[in-house]
Amino acid sequence: MLCDICGKNPATVHLTEIIDDQMKELHLCEECAHEKSAAMEQQFGLSDLLAGLSEFGKSAKDQEPISVKCPSCQLTYADFKKLGRLGCGECYNTFRKYLTPLLRKIHGSSQHIGKSPLKIRPVHNSSAKKKDPLAELRIKLSQAIAKEEFEEAAKMRDQIKLLEAKSNNNEAKK
Amino acid sequence: MQLSDLLNHTCEWLKGTGPNSDIVISSRIRLARNLEGVPFPHWADPVQAEQILKSVADAVKRTDMLKKSTMFRLAEMDPVDKQFLVERHLMSIEHAQKTEQKAVLIDEEEVIAIMANEEDHLRIQVMQSGFNIFEAWNIINRIDDELSKILHFAYLPDFGYLTACPTNTGTGMRGSVMLHLPALVMSRQIERVLAAIAKLSFTTRGLYGEGTQASGNFFQVSNQVSLGHSEEEIIENINGLIRQIIEQEAQARDVLLNKSREVLEDRINRSLGILKNAHIITSQETIELLSMVRLGSDLGMVKDIDRRSINELFITTLPAHLQKLENKKLSSQERDLKRAELIRKKLNF
Numbered sequence: 001m002l003c004d005i006c007g008k009n010p011a012t013v014h015l016t017e018i019i020d021d022q023m024k025e026l027h028l029c030e031e032c033a034h035e036k037s038a039a040m041e042q043q044f045g046l047s048d049l050l051a052g053l054s055e056f057g058k059s060a061k062d063q064e065p066i067s068v069k070c071p072s073c074q075l076t077y078a079d080f081k082k083l084g085r086l087g088c089g090e091c092y093n094t095f096r097k098y099l100t101p102l103l104r105k106i107h108g109s110s111q112h113i114g115k116s117p118l119k120i121r122p123v124h125n126s127s128a129k130k131k132d133p134l135a136e137l138r139i140k141l142s143q144a145i146a147k148e149e150f151e152e153a154a155k156m157r158d159q160i161k162l163l164e165a166k167s168n169n170n171e172a173k174k
Numbered sequence: 175m176q177l178s179d180l181l182n183h184t185c186e187w188l189k190g191t192g193p194n195s196d197i198v199i200s201s202r203i204r205l206a207r208n209l210e211g212v213p214f215p216h217w218a219d220p221v222q223a224e225q226i227l228k229s230v231a232d233a234v235k236r237t238d239m240l241k242k243s244t245m246f247r248l249a250e251m252d253p254v255d256k257q258f259l260v261e262r263h264l265m266s267i268e269h270a271q272k273t274e275q276k277a278v279l280i281d282e283e284e285v286i287a288i289m290a291n292e293e294d295h296l297r298i299q300v301m302q303s304g305f306n307i308f309e310a311w312n313i314i315n316r317i318d319d320e321l322s323k324i325l326h327f328a329y330l331p332d333f334g335y336l337t338a339c340p341t342n343t344g345t346g347m348r349g350s351v352m353l354h355l356p357a358l359v360m361s362r363q364i365e366r367v368l369a370a371i372a373k374l375s376f377t378t379r380g381l382y383g384e385g386t387q388a389s390g391n392f393f394q395v396s397n398q399v400s401l402g403h404s405e406e407e408i409i410e411n412i413n414g415l416i417r418q419i420i421e422q423e424a425q426a427r428d429v430l431l432n433k434s435r436e437v438l439e440d441r442i443n444r445s446l447g448i449l450k451n452a453h454i455i456t457s458q459e460t461i462e463l464l465s466m467v468r469l470g471s472d473l474g475m476v477k478d479i480d481r482r483s484i485n486e487l488f489i490t491t492l493p494a495h496l497q498k499l500e501n502k503k504l505s506s507q508e509r510d511l512k513r514a515e516l517i518r519k520k521l522n523f
Contacts, residue, residue, distance in 0.1 A: 085214065092336050099333075099340065102340055106341055108375075110333070112344045112402070113403060113407075114334060114345045117322035119322055119326060
């Protein structure tokens with residue numbers, strides 16, 4: 001099968017496009033597919049879509065600060081929104097406030113439960129305190145849900161809400 | 175190890191062995207890991223990217239479980255060789271593009287593969303034939319432990335392993351099971367099954383991962399959520415889901431056998447007939463016909479060809495494999511001729 005665009009090279013990439021409810025199949029060679037994907041990126045970047053998720057349900061007052069920059073790798077939040085990729089591990093600390101709701105949207109949770117590396121560097125960043133009461137509560141909440149102990153889970157949820165409200169108030173005062 | 179050594183070797187995922195191997199082709203787990211204090215590959219400058227490769231290469235040398243593996247730099251690799259590795263599922267299509275400061279590590283058995291500087295600094299993959307996701311986890315967990323004694327992985331207690339894309343944050347784990355579901359496709363139940371899978375936060379993809387279409391009735395099912403559940407929970411969930419899909423496919427096969435035996439026999443034998451006689455055949459047609467023959471072999475309708483030979487044809491008929499076998503560049507038309515010749519040789523004896 002030859003490429004639908006150039007008609008010269010063998011088609012190795014198979015695309016399905018849906019435009020105005022019309023499904024269209026495209027068979028492209030590698031070169032044309034590359035150009036096509038660049039054009040599509042410009043039309044609507046997948047990364048915009050992903051970054052757009054975090055916009056969802058936001059109040060006007062805590063809008064994302066486009067200019068916040070990661071001190072370690074210099075990636076700005078605007079870069080992240082454009083690329084859909086973070087710049088380095090430290091970005092997770094820098095953009096913590098905005099990433100937490102985004103992670104919850106994607107995964108339904110923003111609290112890791114699972115293995116940890118055998119060797120971890122001592123955490124020196126203040127925002128990643130070892131004993132974060134909120135984080136601990138969220139772990140307990142997930143565990144309670146997993147065990148189907150819903151009464152227990154409801155209590156945890158209320159405690160989390162309370163703590164979250166408190167920390168938001170504190171930040172507002174700052 | 176040379177890349178061409180792999181030609182004489184059946185890749186792990188096509189061995190056709192392991193539990194439920196009539197329906198499950200392979201089970202795979204990948205872990206995304208990044209080094210602390212270094213920008214992710216897309217954001218790193220060439221010097222930093224080179225440093226990452228060096229750190230990974232050093233760590234690999236000191237890791238017992240990776241003793242029997244070889245690292246290949248992609249920048250020095252021929253395009254056909256790169257495609258060859260993609261066809262064998264040893265690296266992603268994305269990894270084969272823009273290849274500066276990229277490498278892939280492959281172990282002799284093709285069970286373990288590590289991509290360095292793909293979307294994340296390390297993408298570790300372990301593949302098992304058949305429905306063997308727990309064993310894949312056992313192996314990859316040990317490799318990860320060993321590597322994490324040498325390398326400092328980017329990790330935060332609340333977010334878990336930190337990855338370039340937030341869709342992989344947390345465990346950094348993606349478990350995928352490749353299924354062959356011809357009866358669900360033929361009985362037009364597949365849409366219902368795929369919709370149910372999507373509802374459970376799992377994704378279905380084609381043979382070659384993200385963005386590829388399902389062909390030849392092959393579907394790859396993988397978890398979407400990587401944060402908020404432990405690795406074992408995620409695997410347990412995949413396990414439960416796959417068990418149900420296997421059951422549905424098995425039932426659909428029974429129904430076809432009991433209610434439409436003649437139609438089924440006709441389709442399988444026509445497929446075999448074309449494969450045994452064609453002189454020009456595309457890889458797409460090949461995969462679809464081989465899918466029917468594989469079903470015929472699973473159901474005992476095709477007796478003289480074993481599953482392993484069919485599986486081998488699935489891969490040796492792909493473009494880069496054909497060119498490696500012939501040891502020269504072939505145009506698309508030349509490949510269609512060579513492919514038909516290879517299949518005739520294998521199936522007519």
